[in-house]
Amino acid sequence: xxxxxxxxxxxxxxxxxxxxxxxxxxxxxxxxxxxxxxAAFATQGLRSYVDEPVDADVxxxxxxxxxxxxxxxxxxxxxxxxxxxxxxxxxxERLARAQTPPAAKRFEDELAAASLSNNVVFVDTPPIASxxxxxxxxxADQTVLVTEDTPRGNDALALARGRLADIxxxxxVVFRNRDTGLLSEGIPIPESEVTAAADAPVCVAPDGTFAPxxxxxxxxxxxxSLDLEFSSGSRGILGR
Numbered sequence: 001x002x003x004x005x006x007x008x009x010x011x012x013x014x015x016x017x018x019x020x021x022x023x024x025x026x027x028x029x030x031x032x033x034x035x036x037x038x039a040a041f042a043t044q045g046l047r048s049y050v051d052e053p054v055d056a057d058v059x060x061x062x063x064x065x066x067x068x069x070x071x072x073x074x075x076x077x078x079x080x081x082x083x084x085x086x087x088x089x090x091x092x093e094r095l096a097r098a099q100t101p102p103a104a105k106r107f108e109d110e111l112a113a114a115s116l117s118n119n120v121v122f123v124d125t126p127p128i129a130s131x132x133x134x135x136x137x138x139x140a141d142q143t144v145l146v147t148e149d150t151p152r153g154n155d156a157l158a159l160a161r162g163r164l165a166d167i168x169x170x171x172x173v174v175f176r177n178r179d180t181g182l183l184s185e186g187i188p189i190p191e192s193e194v195t196a197a198a199d200a201p202v203c204v205a206p207d208g209t210f211a212p213x214x215x216x217x218x219x220x221x222x223x224x225s226l227d228l229e230f231s232s233g234s235r236g237i238l239g240r
Contacts (some may be wrong), residue, residue, distance in 0.1 A: 002119060002121070003115075003141045003222070004115055004140045005122050005141065005142045005144060006122075006136045006137045006143045006144070007124060007144045007146060008125040008128065008136075008137065008146065008164075009126055009146050010147040010153065010160035011148075011160075012126070012155060013148075014146050014156070014177055015177045015178060016040075017038075017043075017045040018192075019074075019177055020036055020122050020124045021046075021085075021200060022034065022194065022200065022201045022211075022214050023218060024083045024120075025075075025077065025079070025083055026203045026214050027120055028077065028082060029080065029120065029123070029204065029206075030080070030081065030226045030227055031080035031081045031227070032120060033081050033119050034082070034084070034119065034121070034122065035118045035209075036071060036083075036085050036122045037058060037086045037110075037111060037122070037124065038058055038088045038124050039123050039125045039133055040088070040124055041058075041088050041095050041099060041132060042095075042126065043112070043126070044058045044087065044088040044090075045124070047057045047089050047202075048197035049075070049197050050073045050075075054073070056070040056099065056137075056161040057071055057087055058087065058088045058090075058107070059088060059094045060090070061086070062098050063094070063097060068113055072084040072085075073085045073086070074195075077176050077201070078204075098208055099131050104131035104132050104135035107132050107135045108229055111139045113208060127160060128160065128164060138167070138169075142172045142221060143164065143169055143170075144171065144173055144221060145160055145174045145175070146174075147175075147177065147186065148175050148178050149177065149179045150182065151182070153177075154183055168220065173217065174186030174187065176189060177191075179191070187213075188213065189214060189217060190209050190210055190213055191210075192210040193208065203215075211230070
């Protein structure tokens with residue numbers, strides 16, 4: 001079974017990109033092929049996780065200048081599954097062209113094309129305020145809302161839900177990132193001790209409480225279990 005999942009930040013700075021990468025690494029550790037697309041054109045954060053120069057990117061893909069294969073950047077993580085990233089690295093003029101309605105439609109088409117060769121396609125999606133963010137949610141089979149465990153995060157969650165409702169969508173799960181116990185809603189994800197993109201993803205060699213929490217969130221999202229070993233035991237396998 002293939003799923004397209006939009007991981008939507010309720011606000012900027014809540015850790016959506018990092019959490020999406022960790023979700024991808026968790027599934028790749030369980031033996032699944034995963035691709036992550038960057039729809040956060042303004043911040044272009046996914047490229048921070050690519051160790052090679054980024055020339056071909058999402059904006060050139062939706063412009064029809066390059067093929068899907070040329071924008072897949074493989075993270076060599078030595079995992080049972082494959083994790084590839086489709087980042088954004090573009091000047092303002094190309095960014096502007098990539099955010100038009102026709103480009104957003106092509107973005108949806110490329111997500112569908114990527115789903116043919118992956119178990120899961122994640123879309124690192126900014127707060128719903130752009131054509132490509134709407135396209136990501138429209139193309140998705142499931143939607144995750146990411147917020148932070150702060151009063152600001154609580155307010156942002158309400159706003160994000162309103163924007164999703166405006167386009168006829170509701171979230172499947174909420175990830176309460178950087179959990180402090182302040183809020184009660186959502187799946188708690190503790191803050192990782194590793195903060196630099198160069199040192200992530202940490203779910204490749206899981207330790208502490210962060211990696212199991214990410215796996216728990218994915219199990220809830222997919223309503224299944226992952227065949228992964230943690231100090232607390234093991235999990236079943238994600239069905240295809």
